Amino acid sequence: MNELITANVIVLSAIALIAAVVLYYIAQKFKTEDNPLEEKIAALLPQANCGACGKAGCADFARACVKADNEAFAHLYCPAGGSKVMTAVAKELGFSTPEHEPAVAVLHCNGSCRNAPDKTEYIGLKSCRLANRAFVGKTGCPNGCLRLGDCVTNCPFGAIRMDEETGLPRVDPDKCTACGACVRICPRGLYEIRPRGKSGVMVYVACSNRQKGAVARKNCAAACIGCKKCAQICPEITVADNLSHIPVSVSADVYGEKLAAACPTGAIVCRRTKGENND
C-alpha cells in the first residue's frame, strides 16, 4: 500500500515538473509585449465595444490612441464616452483636449398612433428589417417608422424605448451617446446623429416621406408635404422630392420656434435636449 502511494507521488511529481518546464519554455518563446499604457487607456473607455468610433472595440481604440501623434489623435473620438472620456484620455497621453460637439440620435418620423393610425395588422416576426421587406407597414407610409422596435433591441446603451402612447421609439437624450447603432440598424434610415446645439435646442424635420403632399397626408397627419413655408423663413432650408431638409447649420435658437409654428402639418419639431453627459 505504501509503495503504491510513493510510486504515485513520484510519477505525478515528475509529470508536473516536465509540464512546468515545457510551459515555462513556451511562455518565454511566445512572449508578447503588452503595452501597459494601452490597458490604462482602455480602462478609461466605456467598454461597451459598440464600434461607434470605427474601431473594432475599445481595446482597438486604445491601441490607436497610443499609436497616434497629435494630429491623428484629433481625429479619434469615442462617441459613447463623449468629451468627458476623451479629456481623460488626452490628459493621460499628454495631448491637448480635442473639441467635439455633443450629439444625439433623432428619429425623422412623427407617424405616431394618432398621426398615422394603423390600417393593417402584422403578425409575423417582430422585426423592422423583416417587415420592411414584406410590406409597407401598418400605417401605409412607405418611408415611415414601422414601430416594431429593432432600434430598441439593438441600442447598446438602452437609450431607446417604445413610447406606448405614440407607438414610436423614444430616444432618451441623457442615455444616448450618439454611437450610431440605431442609424445602422433602421431599415428605412430614419435616424440621424445630430449635434445637440450650443444651448441644447434642436430643430429638424420629423418626416422622411418623399411622396406627393396629398398622398403622404392620406397616411399620416404629420407628414411633410413639401410646401416650402419653412424655406421662406430660412433660406438655408432646402426642399427636394416633396421633403424639407433643415441643415445642421440652421440655428435652432433663432429659427426653431418660428419654423415649428409655421409648419402646417407639424412635421418640423423644435426640441430641447437636457442631456448633459457629453459635456
Next chain:
Amino acid sequence: MTKLKTFAIGGCHPDKHKTTSDRPIEDAGIPETVCIPVCQHIGRPAKILVKKGDRVKTGTLIADADDVISADVHSSVSGEVVKIEENIGKTGYPEIMITVKTDGDDWEESIDRSPETVADITLTGGEIIRRIRKAGIVGMGGAGFPTAAKLSPPPGKKIDTLIINGIECEPWLTADDRLMREKTEEIIIGAKILNKALGIQNAVVAIDENKPQAAALMQKLTRRYVGVNVAVCRTKYPQGAERQLIAAVTGREVPPGCLPADAGCLVQNAGTAFAVYEAVQKNKPLFERVVTVSGDNLDHPGNYRVRLGTPAAYLIEKAAPREEAAEIIFGGPMMGQSGVNPAAPVTKTTSGILCFGAQSVFRPQPTECIRCGRCTEVCPQGLEPFAIKNLTRRGDYQAAKKIHVLDCIECGSCSYVCPARIPLTDYCKLAKYEIRKKK
C-alpha cells in the same frame, strides 16, 4: 404497387384544401380599368413606351425590356392609357403602373385567335427564344424569372433534361391542375418547343399523385409525342420547389449556391409551358393567365382566366365573399405574399388569390423552443431552423451563414410544423437579408 418518386430529405403535408380542382377555367371578363405594373418579374423594370392618351389594343407592347434580365409588358385590354404613375401595389409600396381604361376588346391583328391546336414547330431554336422574349414570358410559378434568359444557360453548362413543373404543391391552388386537364396537348407542345430551343430531346412532365385526372390525361396524350414523359410524384410539400423537384424526378442534387443547370436540368412551370405554346404557335404575348380564386371566405371559389392588371378585388367580388376579408394572399398560403391592398392588380406571377375570414387568420403567441427537432426533420434543404433562429436572435449572422442559412428556400415548412409556433422562416429570411446586405 410501384414506389412513386419524391425528394429524400424533409418535407411536410399541409392540408390540401384543393376545393376548386373540379371547377373549369372560366373567363373572368374585362374590368373597366386595368393597372399594369411595369415590373412583374425579377430584374430591371421595363421601359415605358406609351404616354398618357395613347390608344392601345389587346396585346400591344407598352413597355420594353432593355436588359437581359427583364421582360416586355403588353396591354391586356384595348382602350386608352389614362395614367402612368405610382400606384399602391399588393405590398402597399408604390409601384409604377400603366392604367388603361377599357373600351371593348380589340386584339392586335398579328395574334392567331383560331381555336385549332398547332402541333408543328416550324421555327428554329434561336427564333423560338426571340419569340419568347418578345412575348414577355416569365416564370409563372411565382418567382418570375424571365424565361428567355433561363433558356440561354451560361456557357459550359450542359442541360439534358427539361422538367415541366405541374406539381402545384401549395395548398388551395388549382390553376395548374385545371390548365393541365383542359390544355393538355398545348402544354406538351410547349414542352416540345422548349426542348427545341434548348436543343435537347428529353422532357418530363412532373405531376403530383393528388391530381389523378391530369396525370391520366397527360400520360394518354404524351404517347403521341416522342421525348415527352410523365413522372407522377408522391405528394409532399415543397415538391414544386426547383431543387426538390429535380431531386424527385432525376435523383440529382443541385449543389448549394449552384443553378439547376449545374445538375443538367431546367425547370419550367406548366403555366409557362402553355404561355410558350401560345407565344410561339399563336403569336400571342403574355397578357392573361389562369388564377385560382379561393379561400374559406368565398361562396363561389373558382379558376379564372384573368387579364393581367385586373384588380384582385374584382375577382374576389366575382367569387361572392361572405364577409370582409381578414387576409388576402397573392399566391399560395405557404410562400405567397400577404396583400395589404385589395385593389392591387393580378400580375404575371399571381397564381392564386386567397381570401380568408377572421376565424382562420390567427397566429398564436410564440412560446419558447422545446427542442423537439421537428423543424430539422421537415426542412427540405436539410438545415437546422432552430439553430438559425438562435443565431439570428443573437445577431450572429456570420455564424448563421456557416450553417448554410443562404440555402434556405423559404418554403415555410419549419414555421408550419413548429409546435411552439415560432416564426422560424421569418428568422431565416432575416438572416439571409442581413448577410446579403453586408456583402
